Amino acid sequence: MSSKAQQTSDFIIQKVAPIFNKHGYYGTSMSDLVEATGLTKGAIYGNFKNKEELAFIAFRYNVERVVNKIREELSGIQSPIQQLYGLTNFYRTYKAYTIEFGGCPILNIGVDAKDQHPELLERVQEVISRLQGYITRMIQNGMDAGEIKKEINPKTYARKFFTLIEGAVFMSATMNDDSYIQEMMAHIDGIIERELAI
Numbered sequence: 001m002s003s004k005a006q007q008t009s010d011f012i013i014q015k016v017a018p019i020f021n022k023h024g025y026y027g028t029s030m031s032d033l034v035e036a037t038g039l040t041k042g043a044i045y046g047n048f049k050n051k052e053e054l055a056f057i058a059f060r061y062n063v064e065r066v067v068n069k070i071r072e073e074l075s076g077i078q079s080p081i082q083q084l085y086g087l088t089n090f091y092r093t094y095k096a097y098t099i100e101f102g103g104c105p106i107l108n109i110g111v112d113a114k115d116q117h118p119e120l121l122e123r124v125q126e127v128i129s130r131l132q133g134y135i136t137r138m139i140q141n142g143m144d145a146g147e148i149k150k151e152i153n154p155k156t157y158a159r160k161f162f163t164l165i166e167g168a169v170f171m172s173a174t175m176n177d178d179s180y181i182q183e184m185m186a187h188i189d190g191i192i193e194r195e196l197a198i
Helices: 003-027 030-037 041-045 051-074 080-092 094-101 105-113 118-144 154-175 179-196
Strands: none
Touching (some): 003 094, 003 105, 030 041, 030 051, 051 080, 051 094, 051 105, 051 118, 080 094, 080 118, 080 179, 105 118, 118 154, 154 179
16 A cells, blocks of 8 residues: 555545444434545545445444553553552543543443444454553563462453453443442452452
């Protein structure tokens, strides 16, 4: 793909990613995409095969924004257990970070795709597994570093933490009340301190 074509594709994704995130696959119309980009339908489909491909790439783009921000937040933290605390600190400001592109892409697209688009749901499931894997590795690294108890199961705690995080994100978004996420991050910090830390 030429540089100009790549720039056009990048421009389209940047413009349409928040729309797919807010309205979902079926809730996003072609006219929404045309309006957001200022391009014709033909120009958009000259860069992408169809709406489905566009939705997949838009989801990946939104997720990478979140993942890259987490990496950035944790990059200066050497201690694995402190990285876990860094993760909860990130989610304390998650709503403010994601508001400009429509909220949590995992939650939004996961709920939207659940009964409507199996392939898109599969992409969401892959991302969830990937993020749980990051947390699992943080816990395992903490065990290897002598910061976390050897007897705990890293995968079980990673699943628990991610479930508590996404549940709190859902409640905060649905109830328009940030206290759900704040209280749950404090709860996770308590679990780290009481059940994981040596």
